[in-house]
Amino acid sequence: MRVYPEFSGPMISWPYLSALPEAEETLFTLSKQYHLALATNAEDSDEGQIRAALRGVRLDPYIEEVF
Numbered sequence: 001m002r003v004y005p006e007f008s009g010p011m012i013s014w015p016y017l018s019a020l021p022e023a024e025e026t027l028f029t030l031s032k033q034y035h036l037a038l039a040t041n042a043e044d045s046d047e048g049q050i051r052a053a054l055r056g057v058r059l060d061p062y063i064e065e066v067f
Contacts, residue, residue, distance in 0.1 A: 036064055
């Protein structure tokens with residue numbers, strides 16, 4: 001996910017979200033061989049909000065666990 005320093009609070013409440021270039025293609029490829037998990041130090045978001053933000057940029061199907 002691209003971080004926009006001008007926004008605060010949970011990412012899902014930001015005016016817009018975007019994935020890093022090639023993120024979806026990379027995660028798709030990796031998910032074919034590996035169990036993918038996301039480790040984050042996000043203080044403003046719980047797992048549901050993180051998953052919602054990932055869904056917003058079509059990355060959620062590739063992440064099996066969020067820590």
